[in-house]
Amino acid sequence: MEVILIKYGELALKGDNRSFFENKLVRNIKEALKSFDGVKVEKTHGRIYVETSNNAKEAIDKLKKVFGIVGITIAKKVELDLNEIYDSAIEVMRHYSGKSFKVETRRPNKSFPYESIEISRMIGSEILKNIDDVHVDVHNPDVVLNVEIREKAYLYSDTVDGIGGMPIGTNGKAVVLLSGGIDSPVAAWMMMKRGVEVEAVYFHSPPYTQERAKDKVIDLCKKLSEYGQDIYLHVVNFTDFQLEIYDKCPPKLTTIIMRRMMMRVAENIALKYGAKALITGESLGQVASQTIESLYCTNAVTHMPVFRPLIGMDKSEIVEISKKIGTYDISIRPYEDCCTIFVPKHPIIKPNLDEVIKGEKELDYEQFISSLEIDEIKVKS
Amino acid sequence: MEVYLDNSATTKVRREVVEKMVEAMEVEYGNPSSAHRKGYNAEKILSKSREDVAKLLGCESHEVFFTSGGTESNNLAIRGIVHSMKRNGNHLITTKIEHPSVLNVMKQLEEEGFDVTYLDVDNHGYVDLDELKNAINDRTILMSIMAVNNEIGTIEPLDEIAKLKQRKDKFYFHVDGVQAVGRINIDLKNINIDLLSISGHKMHGPKGIGALYVKKGTKIKPILYGGGQEANLRSGTENMPGIVGLGEACRFMKDNFIEYEGKLRALKKRLYDGIKSEIPDSHLNGPDIDDGAPQILNISFLGVRGEVLLHALEEEGIYVSTGSACSSHKNTESHVLKAIGLNHEYIEGAIRFSLSVFNTEEEIDYAIQILKEKVNFLRRYKRR
Numbered sequence: 001m002e003v004i005l006i007k008y009g010e011l012a013l014k015g016d017n018r019s020f021f022e023n024k025l026v027r028n029i030k031e032a033l034k035s036f037d038g039v040k041v042e043k044t045h046g047r048i049y050v051e052t053s054n055n056a057k058e059a060i061d062k063l064k065k066v067f068g069i070v071g072i073t074i075a076k077k078v079e080l081d082l083n084e085i086y087d088s089a090i091e092v093m094r095h096y097s098g099k100s101f102k103v104e105t106r107r108p109n110k111s112f113p114y115e116s117i118e119i120s121r122m123i124g125s126e127i128l129k130n131i132d133d134v135h136v137d138v139h140n141p142d143v144v145l146n147v148e149i150r151e152k153a154y155l156y157s158d159t160v161d162g163i164g165g166m167p168i169g170t171n172g173k174a175v176v177l178l179s180g181g182i183d184s185p186v187a188a189w190m191m192m193k194r195g196v197e198v199e200a201v202y203f204h205s206p207p208y209t210q211e212r213a214k215d216k217v218i219d220l221c222k223k224l225s226e227y228g229q230d231i232y233l234h235v236v237n238f239t240d241f242q243l244e245i246y247d248k249c250p251p252k253l254t255t256i257i258m259r260r261m262m263m264r265v266a267e268n269i270a271l272k273y274g275a276k277a278l279i280t281g282e283s284l285g286q287v288a289s290q291t292i293e294s295l296y297c298t299n300a301v302t303h304m305p306v307f308r309p310l311i312g313m314d315k316s317e318i319v320e321i322s323k324k325i326g327t328y329d330i331s332i333r334p335y336e337d338c339c340t341i342f343v344p345k346h347p348i349i350k351p352n353l354d355e356v357i358k359g360e361k362e363l364d365y366e367q368f369i370s371s372l373e374i375d376e377i378k379v380k381s
Numbered sequence: 382m383e384v385y386l387d388n389s390a391t392t393k394v395r396r397e398v399v400e401k402m403v404e405a406m407e408v409e410y411g412n413p414s415s416a417h418r419k420g421y422n423a424e425k426i427l428s429k430s431r432e433d434v435a436k437l438l439g440c441e442s443h444e445v446f447f448t449s450g451g452t453e454s455n456n457l458a459i460r461g462i463v464h465s466m467k468r469n470g471n472h473l474i475t476t477k478i479e480h481p482s483v484l485n486v487m488k489q490l491e492e493e494g495f496d497v498t499y500l501d502v503d504n505h506g507y508v509d510l511d512e513l514k515n516a517i518n519d520r521t522i523l524m525s526i527m528a529v530n531n532e533i534g535t536i537e538p539l540d541e542i543a544k545l546k547q548r549k550d551k552f553y554f555h556v557d558g559v560q561a562v563g564r565i566n567i568d569l570k571n572i573n574i575d576l577l578s579i580s581g582h583k584m585h586g587p588k589g590i591g592a593l594y595v596k597k598g599t600k601i602k603p604i605l606y607g608g609g610q611e612a613n614l615r616s617g618t619e620n621m622p623g624i625v626g627l628g629e630a631c632r633f634m635k636d637n638f639i640e641y642e643g644k645l646r647a648l649k650k651r652l653y654d655g656i657k658s659e660i661p662d663s664h665l666n667g668p669d670i671d672d673g674a675p676q677i678l679n680i681s682f683l684g685v686r687g688e689v690l691l692h693a694l695e696e697e698g699i700y701v702s703t704g705s706a707c708s709s710h711k712n713t714e715s716h717v718l719k720a721i722g723l724n725h726e727y728i729e730g731a732i733r734f735s736l737s738v739f740n741t742e743e744e745i746d747y748a749i750q751i752l753k754e755k756v757n758f759l760r761r762y763k764r765r
Binding site for chain 1: 688689690691692693695696713762764765
């Protein structure tokens with residue numbers, strides 16, 4: 001029968017925590033395949049085996065989005081019987097007429113009475129006896145037929161790459177500031193890839209931003225949630241606060257002060273829901289609020305780490321990832337920047353922290369932050 | 382209170398129309414082409430609906446062809462004429478303020494090698510008759526000019542335009558009547574139009590249905606081929622619920638035209654007067670207030686972003702539309718407002734109000750009051 005064989009790399013190195021990581025990965029795999037029938041997930045040394053009565057190819061599409069997996073392959077699982085192993089090897093190799101091959105055997109199960117090299121040789125010669133137009137090349141083969149001798153025998157020829165990273169939930173929780181643009185969902189995804197569970201916060205300013213802009217952010221969360229977690233989206237009604245900033249703060253500082261307020265609000269949400277870090281899509285120098293001086297000013301309001309995984313990336317690199325993960329087409333829907341009245345015509349590029357603090361003196365932001373209306377939306381994939 | 386002032390986008394379907402449509406789906410659901418009684422009954426209903434449309438337009442019922450809506454009617458009229466007339470010439474005339482379902486067909490035809498003249502309009506949206514006259518040449522095969530502009534309500538001088546076509550002229554005259562029929566008086570008996578497009582959902586009928594009037598004797602080819610329905614001009618099993626709905630909507634418009642036209646004009650005047658007296662720096666776009674279509678009013682509120690105003694009004698249950706989607710995307714600015722020479726600030730602040738007979742004076746007064754509040758509020762927060 002066919003089983004899906006999953007390889008995971010990095011987390012095998014994690015010493016005492018290893019079983020914690022592995023168990024998390026197993027749970028995330030089960031979650032990814034929850035709509036499939038007859039799913040059995042089994043963990044043995046350094047491998048996870050998945051069986052399902054549904055189409056294995058569809059299961060692989062799901063597994064390609066599970067962080068922590070480095071390789072996925074469909075393997076044939078047979079009894080520890082040489083004839084069965086031969087038949088199965090021949091069946092696999094029939095797909096490769098005209099190609100060169102070699103057999104690579106691993107034998108964790110030492111009770112099997114042949115050594116790895118012997119097994120490879122025996123299988124190889126059976127293949128040559130039964131298939132005319134394949135030949136052996138041990139140095140530079142077109143195809144490697146892998147054979148693993150465990151409590152059963154597993155045979156497979158090609159492996160597709162997994163997405164890598166670490167299982168979601170193994171590296172704590174963080175709150176990402178999602179704008180609806182291209183960058184912030186990529187930043188969220190990159191931290192999810194490192195095993196961080198995320199919650200999202202979006203600042204909604206009706207009538208300056210419209211309902212469709214909010215839907216866009218919900219759709220971005222939905223796309224992100226395909227990578228292994230339901231996402232709680234906190235929608236902050238921000239209009240009155242923005243108007244207050246407009247009224248009380250110097251025009252050229254409104255953007256930087258608004259950013260500081262957003263960080264404060266996000267940090268409050270993070271504290272409330274047990275997150276220990278913030279994530280932003282900032283990339284150094286991309287816009288006025290992302291200069292080193294501006295980041296210094298926005299960073300100064302927070303007490304938790306702020307992850308900026310895009311900080312050293314070019315826009316084109318960010319775009320490339322957003323296309324790969326499927327958020328790009330959502331991000332480019334044109335409902336974003338209709339609140340330009342809040343962006344000063346001449347924003348300050350190198351703000352001075354003392355000046356900024358002075359600039360928000362008139363603003364009773366603690367009062368505003370504590371009275372903000374926040375809707376929570378649970379977004380499932 | 383909910384005040385729907387976006388009737389040029391689409392309209393509420395009249396209850397009587399809905400009832401007729403339900404009957405066409407649940408009781409008389411036959412295919413008019415079927416040989417049996419069920420089909421015969423459907424065919425009768427089809428003929429009756431065609432008559433209702435013809436009566437509103439002032440034409441013969443065999444000159445009415447059902448389509449899927451305004452866009453298809455415009456495509457069929459233009460492409461259908463071009464197909465049959467391309468041996469006579471390769472020149473078409475239209476205006477810069479047509480609906481995209483005309484303009485984009487024209488653009489495509491240009492790519493296919495046809496010459497298209499796009500007529501300018503003046504700052505009220507009217508085409509220049511002399512310019513039009515000069516544009517006509519012996520290779521002209523079609524002119525397509527809208528009756529009422531959907532954004533600013535300009536009523537083009539169809540009578541005079543039609544008279545430019547001489548007896549000897551071979552070209553055809555198509556009119557996009559989607560915003561006009563039932564709102565202004567178009568009687569095909571008295572005016573020399575060859576093709577006229579109409580749409581169901583702009584006149585309290587359903588979406589997905591429209592019609593094209595094609596004057597008897599006009600040489601036109603289909604753009605869809607199939608079972609030969611609609612006298613071979615528009616194949617496809619008839620959309621009977623839609624057709625019945627359109628017929629009923631037309632019957633209503635015909636029976637109540639004078640009353641409706643007067644009511645719409647009075648509501649529009651009330652809205653305009655209210656805005657002018659309550660809100661400074663509001664500017665009428667398009668034709669003079671008494672000259673335009675009775676249902677369309679386009680106003681620029683200077684210093685306000687139209688889209689933001691739209692969403693602010695929506696919060697109070699008032700629905701309108703704008704002249705541009707978002708000021709940061711200049712390419713979404715209305716081609717009509719540009720064509721009448723409005724500058725960026727006027728286009729950015731433009732709101733289109735389009736009325737229906739379901740609106741009341743009370744709704745209009747409420748809309749004026751909310752508009753005043755919202756415009757004042759939004760003007761406080763300018764980009765600086």
